[in-house]
């Protein structure tokens with residue numbers, strides 16, 4: 452691990468491949484710690500509570516916010532998402548690097564509260580390829596895909612706000628580039 456562990460945010464449009472790249476990276480480097488977000492979204496087939504997300508209802512999410520338990524939060528395509536604060540703080544206090552996989556709204560909140568954070572933008576090779584990936588994943592109905600693509604236009608326009616851009620053409624290559632940014636191996 453790097454001598455200067457820090458918080459890294461990985462952001463980018465829905466379907467660009469954030470989870471795929473992070474999963475590939477963590478297969479080879481399980482020591483890379485990824486925050487598990489809370490969400491009101493329903494689990495997709497194969498997603499496990501406490502592993503992929505903490506799946507909560509709207510009341511529980513409200514309580515997390517009211518109790519100050521979220522480092523950041525956002526509404527994305529009709530669902531709520533947030534980063535549990537305690538686990539992140541604990542890791543940083545121990546001097547261990549932290550990775551958040553969150554949307555643009557969350558990235559902006561982190562930049563505000565933790566200006567030292569490293570913000571990484573994952574970009575698609577092209578718009579058409581992004582649409583292919585999001586549609587091809589087969590996890591959302593067309594109306595949700597449309598919502599996510601509308602958000603993607605906003606997210607792509609915000610790319611200059613990020614410290615670094617990685618283009619996800621090859622999962623293996625981008626995972627290696629992200630590892631380097633995290634200061635691992």
Ligand SMILES: Nc1ncnc2c1ncn2[C@@H]1O[C@H](COP(=O)(O)OP(=O)(O)OP(=O)(O)O)[C@@H](O)[C@H]1O
Pocket residue numbers: 463464465466467468469470471472584585587588619620621622
């Ligand atoms: N480099 C790549 N080349 C081709 N397909 C890819 C690549 N990276 C990811 N994919 C595919 O694109 C789809 C979307 O990937 P993934 O679910 O990881 O995106 P995401 O950015 O995490 O999306 P979301 O923000 O909606 O959670 C998946 O079907 C995945 O297999």
Ligand SMILES: Nc1nc2c(ncn2[C@@H]2O[C@H](COP(=O)(O)O)[C@@H](O)[C@H]2O)c(=O)[nH]1
Pocket residue numbers: 463464465469488489492523524525527532533534552553554555556557558
């Ligand atoms: N602001 C936050 N955004 C988050 C968080 N966890 C995930 N996300 C982002 O939401 C969208 C949609 O995710 P999906 O799993 O429903 O496809 C995607 O951009 C995620 O990165 C969070 O804690 N805060």
